[in-house]
Amino acid sequence: MPLESLGLSTLPIQDLFPSIRQNLARHNQLILRAPTGAGKSTALPLAMLDWPEVEGKILLLEPRRLAARMIARYLARCLGEKVGQRVGLRVRGETQVSAETRLEVVTEGVLTRLIQSDPELTGVGLILFDEVHERHLATDLALALALEVQGGLRDDLKVMLMSATLQGQPLAQLLPEAPLLESEGRSFPVSVEYAPVATGQPWLPSLVAQVKRQLASQDGNLLVFLPGMGEIRSAAEQLQGQVADNVDICPLYGQLSGAEQDRAVAVPEAGRRKVVLATNLAESSLTIDGITVVVDAGYQRRASLNLRTGQTRLELVRISQSSAEQRAGRAGRLAPGHCVRLWSETQQQGLAEAELPEIQRADLLSLVLELAAWGTTDVNELAWLSPPPDSAVQRARALLQRLELVAADGRITALGQRVHRLGADPRLGHMLVKAAAWETDSKEPGLLRLACDLAALLEEGDPLRGRQVGADLGRRLDAARSGRYRQMADKWWRQLGQGHASKPAHHSEAGWLLALAYPDRIAQGRGGSGHRFLLSGGAGATLEESDPLCAEPYLVVASLNERAGQGDARIHLAAALNLDALKAVQPGLFETVRHAGLDSASGALKAERQTRIGALVVGRERLSDLTEADYRLALLDHLRRKGLEALPWSDRARTLQARVALAAQTLTTESWPDLSDSALLAGLEQWLGPYLSGLTKTGQLKQLDLYQILLDQVPWQAQSLLNSELPERLTVPTGSALALHYHSGGVKLAVRVQEMYGQSDTPRLARGALPVTLELLSPAQRPIQITQDLAGFWAGAWSEVKKEMKGRYPKHLWPDDPANTAPTRKTKRHLT
DNA sequence: CTCTCCCT
Known part of the structure; x- marks a missing residue:
């Protein structure tokens, strides 16, 4: 069909059509770089409907539901049709396709599901991945699966990656055979101004000042990028009353209602201007028309998994160069624009090229x-x-x-x-399926319905976020029983709910239900000030001190945020937990262990039977039948807490540690035990356990001969090699056997220089692999020179040293050719 | 002083 009739005649992507067609005829993988406004997700897929090079259905992948819906609607309208005719739509909760449909606009998660249910993707000829540069988890997963289908089952399937930028994106590395096509965008130039904040100064006041300056010096509307809701609110407060009457301040972030977001996006009435204070939302998800000035603070909040604790933390971080460019581009969509960056050109060079991909x-x-x-x-x-x-x-x-x-x-x-079929978060899906089973078994009505309400609440986010109402989930359940919450909860209830009650069980059942989803986030009060908790996963967490939940001995934490550099995570959403109820339904969470330990106050040994949930001790029973094994376990436990320093280390034992470490590097024909501190601490029970027999008090640890115990870890063969090649002492030319100082990087010998006369070069250990670092001393044991090259020293610096020594110690012998002089421990008088 | 998305 003629594109002109669709109002798409001037899009830059059209220039590439002949080239795209040629390449589609010859290749099944293609990479297209096309910036915003090129027409890659509108004119291109429409044109493709008529291309003989594209057989079968076209899937256009969008990362967001909203974008998918808008594009589908727009494309259908271009064809004079409704969505569901030639252009279809498939997103969560909405499917509009028919036998007529040739082009399906889908979200990435949907493609993953399509591939799982039909790995051959029957009838699909081409998949277009849009906005690949955003690198969402779903994009990377859908792409990996699509390539798997293409490689193993469907070599005729065509895949095309479309990205606004290739900066820092490994697209060509993944698809080395794919031709790379580039299109111009359709945008206007944006001038960039760097306005760095003085080091150590808070940046928000500078940002507010910049906004005021730009309002005075530039026409049009401003878009300001801030990291989060808190900063947006604070900036709005500081600007209120400080700007002209015709300027509206419009906050814009994900948690705002649709109407509030619309107000920020809408074009102002004639004579009025606006300042939009936005999060990352405005970088890619939402387009705001009529922006001519962008002010960018240069920060974003980013979620990352903390591998140590398994919790996700939200961090304030610098944006990437690629992101900064996208943000600046928002000022040039309709006319030439201006962008102010609150950092310097030098700092710009230091920014990462692209964001770290979500995966x-x-x-x-x-x-x-x-x-x-x-x-x-x-x-x-x-x-x-x-x-x-x-x-x-x-x-x-x-x-x-x-x-x-x-x-x-x-x-x-x-x-x-x-659980997978439910499409819920795996934790919450597990809770839903188990809740349905429990309701059936226990005949307690409403458990599933309550679980559905809880899952919807946790998937869609806190309806009371930002209000000072404490962390209790129970208070939110009523606020989350309408709108999108209701829709999701109903969907799960219909999937699982046959024969189940439609009225939810009481709030108080929420705790143990949530423990099914978060077995690692059961929290126990730590006593003391009352707002600190220990999690079953081992980490610490705190509530706001005024939160009524502080009075609860046990909680289940559904949402928490670790703060970088600060100890405990902050609890955002939690429910009180009745431990007896949990034990009745989930006895498997509880384990019983015999525990022996030394009381830290008295030093006395005690043994108990503990009931635990992960790291939490939720029950104790004193035991009186102490055994030798109990003593051993208690001493080991004591050492684990105090560290290796609590052992009676001698220099000789420390030296042995270093010798064995060096042996492992240089004498590789033997196998050597790992005697490093970290390995010793980790394997305490294996190597030290046998030597603790008969000991009953920590004070008796002093009796241990650590040198001998460590030596026992070295096999006999290796011991004799160690003694010959990395000896404790080295015999120097005078016949003195001097102690060698071993450390992690090598070995050192401190020796009076006169004792080394007659030695022409540096002594070497470990079959010659390890030179001894010589610390050459004056007759008064003062260091003269440190060297690993004795021959070089004799031939070079020695003549200077000799002169100085002669002046200071005239009674000693200072020969011209020390390598061929007899060594001595004495003065000249003794020689004559 | 909680970023943003997504799920037959």
């Missing part, structure tokens, strides 16, 4: 379950733009196993398949 920093629980549903237990089997980090994959798999969604071999279980 490299996010919690991978969903990703690993999606892969298991597809049948992959080894993530490295797939081709990734950036591979998911092993450590995060292992953590995700461990939790999925704990939730019984995957088996020990990594395969998905029947329960896992049911």
